[in-house]
Structures are given as structure tokens and as C-alpha cells.
Amino acid sequence: MIIDIEIKENSMRILYVVDSTRFGGVEKFIINLAEEVQRTNRKDIFVTRESKLSEKLIRIGVDVRIINFEDIFRKIVELTKILREDIDLIVAHRWNAIITSIIANRHTKIPVISVVHSLYQPGTRWEQETTQGVYDIPQLIQNSCVKIIAVSKAVANALIEAGIDRKKITIIYNGTKETGYKKKKRINAFFTIGFVGSISHEKGPDLFFNVIRNLPPLLYNNIRIVFVGSGPMQEEIEKKIKNLKVEYKFYGFLENPYEIMSQFDIMMVTSRQEGFPMAVLEAMSMEIPILAFAIPSLCEVLDDDITGKLIFDSEIEDVGEKIEDLYQHPSKLEKMGKQARKKWEEKYQWEICMKKHMETYELIYKTLS
Template identity: 30%
Template structure:
């Protein structure tokens, strides 16, 4: 008896230039491409970036569409690709790729499964095209076959603000490859780091609010440095802020590191200062190597990970770290002192245990199930 043909799946993302969503996307492709008899994957990269932070498996077909950041080009090129490949199902990551793929699949009637990686309302609160972006999402996301939210907070926002039916949404937390992360952590760090140091990681943009970490550092007395991992347009402004607060010699801008885990494991505490997150990958990777965290109570993710909620303005201590109100750098400074003090070992152990609950195997299996279910619904 002839075995059934593998599911033809088109995976779409803006690019692999770097970031948490790109890392998760690459992990999914790596894991699911090991089952070629079940799923045949083609990857579409909307933008043809000169440099890519992540590598896809050698046997996976890659289509580079060169949309150059344009939504209209992304839609046009994705339509052409879908018309040529006729995939059984699509999986897309990030808002532009999601919108483009949903529109492209309308022509074929095939199922589009999308993954929302940010708290959509918070992420699109401001900006020149924010209103138009929200309107596009409201008019496309509800028609996707299935929407995978990266946290409960993201899921509730999609329901309340973008009219996505709850029955179409499932929550799949980002996978944390703890074995890989811990192996990388054993390597020598690219820069000096001590247990008195604090680390924050991400693009230097308004949403990441790295200024809060610098202000908190200025109120600490432990003598440690703040190591800032990442690049972005606000680097000069942040350096000027550190100088104005008298901590220029304690803030080290290390840029993008290929292996940040070797730095994280040797530091004293991790700081997440964002105004909005979908699911903070960097925070989870810090916890995976046993690094306690102080995180803002931003929408959404940190409170779910630490399993704690703020009650009033005081910090709350949870599983692996502390939660503070957004922009409350004084509270962050107090928690930084607490987490690098005598109780640090307890918080470190709790952080590692919590990270272990977000396994790669569980996340990959749930994504696989979502794709298979979507394809079956159309076929039946």
C-alpha cells in the first residue's frame, strides 16, 4: 500500500537577521525537517538580508523574496510563491509575514496558521503607521485558520482588540533548548564578566527601555557593572545618559555576541526593562543558565513566566526572580540588590527549574499538531 505524501508546508518569516522570533522559527524548521516523510518544508524569507544570524538545515528549500521591508511587496511576492508552490498549509511568524501569508492563501483557500510573537496592541500603540497596522491586523488575523499566541496575555489581546475568535487561538510558549544553552554557557565568554555584574539583552530601541536599567544601576551600591548586549539606534543616547548619571565607567556596551550564554551564566542578575513583550526569549535563556531576573510587569510574558502578579506598587518575588512596575527604576535597584545578595542561590535554582518547564519537544509537537489539524480541517 502506498504511503501518503508528506504535508507540503510553507514557513514564512521576515528574515533571519536576528532576534527571538527568528531563533524559535529556526528551531522549529530544524526539528520538523527531521520528519521529511511527514512534513516537506519550504522556507520563505520576505527580505533578502546580507547577514543572517541563524542557519537553516542544508536540505530545506529556501525562497528569498527580497520584499525590502515593504508590506505591499511582501504580499505580492508571497502570492506569487503560493501560486507556484500550492502549499497544503502555511506557518508564518511576525506581523508583516502573517498579514502577507493570510492574504496570499485567500486565493487558494488553503489554511494559514500564524504565530503572533508580540503583544500586538502594545507593540502598535505608537508610530507613524500604527493605526494602519492595527487596521490591517484586525481585517486579516480573524480569517486565519489558526492563531498561535506566544503567551496568554497575547492571546487575550488578540481576542479583545482584534476580534479573533477564542476557538481559533492556542497558546504555545517559546521553546527553551536548555541542553544547547548550557553547553554554550560552558565556553569562555567573549568579554570579562563577574558575579557582581548585571546583564540586559536586546535591541537598543525605545520599546526595550534600556535607559531604565542604566537608571537602576546608578542607584545600586554593589560596585558591579551593567553589561548591555545588543545594538540599535539609541546606543549614543544611552551612553550619554550613563555619563549624565555618573556611571559611564560602569555601563559596558558589548554589542551583539554570537554566544551570550557564556556571559549570562557568569553574571549576577538579568534585567528585563521592556515596555512590551510577546514572550521574552532572552529572559528565559538567562533563567535556563540559572541567572535570577528582575523584570518589568509589561504586557506580556514576564508575570506568566515568574508566576507572580504585582499587588500595588511594591515588587513581587516569584519563581526565579522579581517583578516590578514599568519604569520604576528605584524598585528595580532594590531587587537587584536582593537577587545578588545572600538569597541569590535560591533564586538561581528556581530560575533553572522554571526554564526547564519550557521544553523544545513540547513546543515542536504542539506546532506540528496545529499544522496537521489545519490541513485535515480543509481536507475533510
């Protein structure tokens, strides 16, 4: 499936603002975007902090401006100076960047689009540090952004519950590029269960561990656990897994995890919350079936018993049986993987996502010009 992305070389000039403290799904989105900007010779600007993202953007060859997001006043002053250039549209990713863009833009009045990748939760540390308690965040975004792009219905619903007018919100699902890998057939007796993501509370590595600990005896002696990622809970989880005396491997953060992921029989997602997980989309593109806790965003992307298996609250005690069923029926696994790939091709390719973003930007630019 080939989708043409039309990014006009001589149309509007966009300032992309993203506060990157780690390299995750948002950063992959920005890298894919930067490659399109470079390919079409656009003059867009990317603003971020000094980070792995900024290094990658510089290597791609786009115009990168580094500002100090740590200092609440300095970041606004630095961004305000950049906004005095010939900018037609601001597109901000991540909450800190969105709020900083809005405040810095109070005199230049350039149209602002916010792209919201995560669920809005009032009272978080970034909110207190960025606004000093002066601003009501939902009201500020409501009054200051011409459009709010939510990456899932779950993210949109959280914004609406916070008081933002649903008419300002457009849902554009994330998309991913081809990884260049496909799920490999099992070459040994071990059934590999993979975890991909930050090893932190919101991703639920402790819940992952609880599932593994309670697997049926038949499966317990035939599994291999693979963690791809790092985070504050890594040492704790690794110690617990080691005590189980199962085959396991922690790879830490990998820029290219796809060779390792291709060895997964299933990927298990035990997140407590997600905006719209890129790792799940990448796994689907590789024909890897997903076993996931049934949080709202994962219920959007996965079809139960078709592209994977959803674990609802009432079924937590039966997760081991679900995994055992997949272990004993490899043909079912293979069918799920192919259905997952099919859905990715139809809805979650990068080209589909990018085309919708650019159409939204162009429409707003033309409407306000």
C-alpha cells in the same frame, strides 16, 4: 527531560513565511524549526527576505525562497507564485508576513495559521504600509486564518481586545534549546547585572539606566554592567553609563551570547512591552535569576521571589534595595537560579513548544482535508 518530537516526513507540506528585518527571538524560533525540518527530511518551504535569517536557513539546507518584502505589490506577486506549488498549509510569523500571506492567498485558499509573537497595536507604520488603510487588520485575520497561535496570554489578550474571537486563538508558549552554558560562580568582587536585547525604546534601556543610577552606595561601587545587543539608543545609553563611572561593557549583537551571559549574577529586564521574551527563557535555562518589570508577559513566565523578582509599579523606588538584597544573599540567588531552571525544564524547553505546534498543524490539516 527528553521529549520526542514527531514531525512526519510524508505528511502535509508547510510554507513558513517570516519577514525578518533583524535577528531576534522569532528568528531563533525559525532556525530551531528549520533544523527539525532538515533532520526529518520534510519538504517544507521557508519564505523570507534576504537577511541574516535567510543566510542561516540556506546553510541548514532547507528550501528557502527570498522575496522582496519592501515592495508592497511585488511581495504579494512573488508569494502568490510560490503558493501555486503543492502547499497544504501556510504558517506565517510576524505581522507583515501574516498580512502578506493572507492577501497573496486570496485565490489559492490554502489554510493559514498566524503565529503572533508581539502585542497587537493598531496604527503602526507596518500596518499603514502593508494595508494602505484598506483593511481592518483584526477583522482580516479573524476572517482569513483558520487558527491564531499566540505566544503568551498577554499576546492573546491583546488580540481579544482588538476584536478577535478567543475561540480562534491557541496559546503556545515559546521554547528554547539548551545553550550549553550555566551561570558561573562569581570570581571577583563585582556583581554583574546584564541586559540582553535590542537597545531600543520598547526594551527600556533608559529605564535600566535609571535603576543603575539610583543604586545604593554600598552596591554602586561593586557592580559591573554588561549590555549584549545593539540598537538605536546604544550611543545615548553608553554615554550615560560612562558618566556614572561604573565598570561596564557593551558587546553589541552576538550570535552566541551565552558565554557572556554565564557571567551575569542577575539579568535585569526593563521592557515596556514584550510578547514572550526568548532571552529570559535562555537565562532561566542557564540558572540566571531574573529581575524584571512586572509587565503581563513577564508575570506569566516568572514567579516572584521564586524564579526571580518582579518589579511592580508601586515598587519602582525600591528596586535598588531588591538588587542590594540579592547581592548580599548569594544563597538566595543560587536558589532562584535553580528554580528558574526547573520551571524552564517543565514548561519552556524547545521540544515542548515544537511538539505543541506540530500537533496543532496536524490537527488542522486532518480536520480540513
